[in-house]
Amino acid sequence: MSLSFSEIAHAHKDFIQHTLQSFEEQLLPSANEDAELVTRAMFSVRNQAIKPPHYSRFSQILVCQVQDVNTAEVTINFPEQTISCSCPKKDLCRHQLAIILKLSQYFISLQQWLSIWRSKRSVPLQSLASERSPENWQMMADEVLNYAIKGPQPLEPYTLSGLIENIRTKLQRHRPYEQEWQELFNLFMDIAVSKHFLLHAVKTKADLSHHYVQFFLENTLSRIQRSIDTLSKTTRLFATEPFFDAIQKNVHEILFIEKGATAFRLSLYLQFWTKLFNEQKRLKNELALLEQSDDSNTDIELNVVKSIFYILLSSPSQLEQAVETMSENNVEGFIDIAQYALQKDFVDEATVLLKKALPFLQTFVQDNLLPIRRQKFTRKLDHLYGQVQLSDSEELALYSSFGRYGIESFSNYLLRHNRLDEWVGLHQLYPSSIPYLDQCGLKDVVAQSPETALPLYHFYAMEEIQQKSRQNYKQAVRIWRAMKSASKKAGKLDYFTAYIEAVQQQYKRLRALQEEINKSNLLI
Incomplete structure (x- = not known):
C-alpha cells in the first residue's frame, strides 16, 4: 500500500x-x-x-x-x-x-x-527597469544581490557558479531591448556582481584562492573583457555617459577593497583604463583621486597603478619616480603595466619598466611565484622582452633568471645568436625528451651544424638504455636513426658506424637491445 x-x-x-x-x-x-x-x-x-x-x-x-x-x-x-x-x-x-x-x-x-x-519584496524590478538610470540599475543589482548573497557565513565555493548564474539570469530579464544599450547593461551588472561578491568575501573571510573561486573570477574577467572590447569599438551615446561614470566609480571602489583577489582587481582596473576610459579628462580626474588616496588600507601598491596614468598622460619624470619603488613584491604588477604600455605602442615607457624589472626577476620567478605559474610566466616575459631593445648582458640576465622554467625561451635566444654548443649543453644540463628538443629547435641545430647535435643524441640514447626495458631500447634506436641522419649530413657516417659497433660491444649482454639494433639496420 x-x-x-x-x-x-x-x-x-x-x-x-x-x-x-x-x-x-x-x-x-x-x-x-x-x-x-x-x-x-x-x-x-x-x-x-x-x-x-x-x-x-x-x-x-x-x-x-x-x-x-x-x-x-x-x-x-x-x-x-x-x-x-x-x-x-x-x-x-x-x-x-x-x-x-x-x-x-x-x-x-x-x-x-x-x-x-x-x-521581503521591496521595489519591483520591473518598475526600476522601466525608468533607465544608473541609480535604478544599481538598485536592481542590489535588490537581487542582497537577497541572494547575505548572511555572516562565506559562500560555499562549489555553489558559487550556480548562484551567480541564477543572479545573472534574474538581471538579464530586465536588460534593455535596444542593442546599443545591451552590452553596457551586461558590463554594469557584471561589475556590480563582482563588487558585491568581493565585499561579501572580505567581510566573511572567504578563501578567495579556492580553485572554484578562481574559476569564477577568471570567467567574470573574460566576460568583462569581451564587453569592454565591444564597447570600445562602438560610438557612445550621450545618454550613456552617466552610466559610464557609475561604472568608473564602482571600478575604483573594487580596486580599493581591503584585500583579496589582487590580480583580478588590478587586471580588471587596467582593462578599463587602457581600453575604455581613454578621455584625457577622465584620466586626469582618476589620477588625482589616486594621488590623494592612502594605500595602507589596500593590498595593491598605488605606485604600480599610477604608472599606467603617467604613461597615458605622458609624464616620464613621474613614471621614473614610481618605478623606483619596484621590488620583488610588486614586480609582477609593473610587468602587467609594461604589457599594457606595449599594447598602446608606448615602447619607450615599457622599456623603462622592463629593464628596471630585470634585477628582480630571478628571485620573483624562482621563489615568489607559484611553481604552477612559472613556465607560463616566463613565456610571457620572453614575449614582452622580445618587443624591446636589450643589450647582450641584459638578455643573458633575463634568460638566466628563468632557470629550468625558461629552457624553451633560452634555447631560442641561443639559436638567435648562433650559440649552438651552448644550446646542446643547456639540454644536457636540463634533460627532457626528444619531442621537447624538437620544440626548442633541435631541427634548426641539425640543419646549421649537424655534428654539434651528435653528443646530444648520444646523451639521450644512453638515458633510454639505463631504463633497461625493450620499449626504452626501441626509443634509443629511434634516437640513433636521427643521429645517423645527422652524421650523414655532417659527413661522419664512418664515425657513426664505429659508434654503434662500440655500443654493441659495450652492451653485448643486453640481448633485447642487441635484437633491436640488429632489426633496425643501423649499420647498413
Whole structure:
C-alpha cells in the first residue's frame, strides 16, 4: 500500500525543509516571474491539482503528477536528494515547488510562509527597469544581490557558479531591448556582481584562492573583457555617459577593497583604463583621486597603478619616480603595466619598466611565484622582452633568471645568436625528451651544424638504455636513426658506424637491445 503525502512528508522532513529553503533563496519576491511562479504553485496545492503520490518504500522514490496546461510529472529521489520535472523548464519550475509545498504543509503554515516570503519584496524590478538610470540599475543589482548573497557565513565555493548564474539570469530579464544599450547593461551588472561578491568575501573571510573561486573570477574577467572590447569599438551615446561614470566609480571602489583577489582587481582596473576610459579628462580626474588616496588600507601598491596614468598622460619624470619603488613584491604588477604600455605602442615607457624589472626577476620567478605559474610566466616575459631593445648582458640576465622554467625561451635566444654548443649543453644540463628538443629547435641545430647535435643524441640514447626495458631500447634506436641522419649530413657516417659497433660491444649482454639494433639496420 502506497504511503500518503503526510507519511512521506514526515519520513523525509529534513530533505523537504532544506529543499524549500533552497527554492526560497532562488526565488526573488521583487521579480514578477518568480512571484508568478510561487502564485501558480500555491494555486496547484490549494486546488487539488496534485494527484495521489506513487511512492516506493524500497527505492524511496516519489513520483507525483501535477495537472496543468499539460500534466507534469515530478520525481523526487530521496536517497540521492534530487528533484526533477518532466516539463520543458530546465531549472526550478512551479511543479517542483508545488510538490515541495504540498509536502511542507504538514509541518508549516503555507499561508505564513507565503506572507513572510512576500514581505521581503521591496521595489519591483520591473518598475526600476522601466525608468533607465544608473541609480535604478544599481538598485536592481542590489535588490537581487542582497537577497541572494547575505548572511555572516562565506559562500560555499562549489555553489558559487550556480548562484551567480541564477543572479545573472534574474538581471538579464530586465536588460534593455535596444542593442546599443545591451552590452553596457551586461558590463554594469557584471561589475556590480563582482563588487558585491568581493565585499561579501572580505567581510566573511572567504578563501578567495579556492580553485572554484578562481574559476569564477577568471570567467567574470573574460566576460568583462569581451564587453569592454565591444564597447570600445562602438560610438557612445550621450545618454550613456552617466552610466559610464557609475561604472568608473564602482571600478575604483573594487580596486580599493581591503584585500583579496589582487590580480583580478588590478587586471580588471587596467582593462578599463587602457581600453575604455581613454578621455584625457577622465584620466586626469582618476589620477588625482589616486594621488590623494592612502594605500595602507589596500593590498595593491598605488605606485604600480599610477604608472599606467603617467604613461597615458605622458609624464616620464613621474613614471621614473614610481618605478623606483619596484621590488620583488610588486614586480609582477609593473610587468602587467609594461604589457599594457606595449599594447598602446608606448615602447619607450615599457622599456623603462622592463629593464628596471630585470634585477628582480630571478628571485620573483624562482621563489615568489607559484611553481604552477612559472613556465607560463616566463613565456610571457620572453614575449614582452622580445618587443624591446636589450643589450647582450641584459638578455643573458633575463634568460638566466628563468632557470629550468625558461629552457624553451633560452634555447631560442641561443639559436638567435648562433650559440649552438651552448644550446646542446643547456639540454644536457636540463634533460627532457626528444619531442621537447624538437620544440626548442633541435631541427634548426641539425640543419646549421649537424655534428654539434651528435653528443646530444648520444646523451639521450644512453638515458633510454639505463631504463633497461625493450620499449626504452626501441626509443634509443629511434634516437640513433636521427643521429645517423645527422652524421650523414655532417659527413661522419664512418664515425657513426664505429659508434654503434662500440655500443654493441659495450652492451653485448643486453640481448633485447642487441635484437633491436640488429632489426633496425643501423649499420647498413
